Amino acid sequence: MNLFGLGLGLVTLFIIGLGFVWVIRGEYYLGYLWWPYIMGLGFLLIAASLFIPSVWGSALLGAVGASLVWGSTELKEQAVRAEIGWYPFNPNPKPQPPFAEQIKKWPAPHL
Amino acid sequence: MILNWMGLAAAAATFFGIWFGHVGVRKIEAASPTIWAPTVIALTLGLALEAGALLANNLYLSGALGIVGMTVLWDALEFSRQHKRIAHGHAPANPNNPRHARLLSEYKSATTTNWLDRDPVGHPVKPETSLLEAEGTK
Numbered sequence: 001m002n003l004f005g006l007g008l009g010l011v012t013l014f015i016i017g018l019g020f021v022w023v024i025r026g027e028y029y030l031g032y033l034w035w036p037y038i039m040g041l042g043f044l045l046i047a048a049s050l051f052i053p054s055v056w057g058s059a060l061l062g063a064v065g066a067s068l069v070w071g072s073t074e075l076k077e078q079a080v081r082a083e084i085g086w087y088p089f090n091p092n093p094k095p096q097p098p099f100a101e102q103i104k105k106w107p108a109p110h111l
Numbered sequence: 112m113i114l115n116w117m118g119l120a121a122a123a124a125t126f127f128g129i130w131f132g133h134v135g136v137r138k139i140e141a142a143s144p145t146i147w148a149p150t151v152i153a154l155t156l157g158l159a160l161e162a163g164a165l166l167a168n169n170l171y172l173s174g175a176l177g178i179v180g181m182t183v184l185w186d187a188l189e190f191s192r193q194h195k196r197i198a199h200g201h202a203p204a205n206p207n208n209p210r211h212a213r214l215l216s217e218y219k220s221a222t223t224t225n226w227l228d229r230d231p232v233g234h235p236v237k238p239e240t241s242l243l244e245a246e247g248t249k
Binding site for chain 1: 112114115116117118119120121122123124125126128129130133134161163164165166167168170172173174175176177178179180181182185201226227229230231232233234235236237238241
């Protein structure tokens with residue numbers, strides 16, 4: 001009996017659940033324009049997982065990376081949800097990411 | 112240096128699980144005349160995948176099956192949650208689905224419009240006018 005997959009599945013489900021929380025908070029405080037940086041960080045973590053010798057360490061870093069990549073694609077829709085009142089809208093100015101004007105011209109990805 | 116591919120396998124399984132939980136659940140719920148059928152199928156499939164994870168000797172296979180199985184088990188719950196989103200107008204109803212057609216007639220909030228299918232405009236806006244306003248800012 002191999003408990004690795006079952007355990008990894010449970011921890012990954014928790015990581016995905018946390019993703020919903022940080023997407024809501026992240027959009028509220030930072031705005032959706034940070035999506036390319038979060039996506040890049042996600043891919044960076046997945047690449048870094050290749051160099052982690054521990055099986056659990058590598059697996060968890062990969063799962064967190066994938067969760068960040070997914071979350072980056074949720075930020076735009078979360079911004080729209082807040083605008084139409086399904087979530088609290090933050091009226092305060094949000095910090096603009098580097099190259100914000102360029103990012104505004106790119107279509108933000110979503111699943 | 113020896114590369115550890117476990118992270119990549121876990122990342123692929125996680126992303127696939129999340130993608131199916133979003134896109135697959137939406138499409139299946141929109142097409143299915145009942146909620147219980149996809150729920151039972153997802154429960155059975157999820158348990159089978161977890162059984163596969165327990166029996167697999169290969170760590171990559173066990174890990175991937177464990178992750179995908181757990182997300183499919185969660186999807187079993189998501190079919191009911193998606194049904195409620197349709198009733199509240201938080202997801203577009205499919206008028207060709209008899210269950211959705213019933214929701215459209217019973218709930219004033221239910222709609223065939225996808226309110227999320229636009230770019231943000233940067234300020235609060237009523238759903239009814241948001242799509243037109245977003246179109247105007249392009």
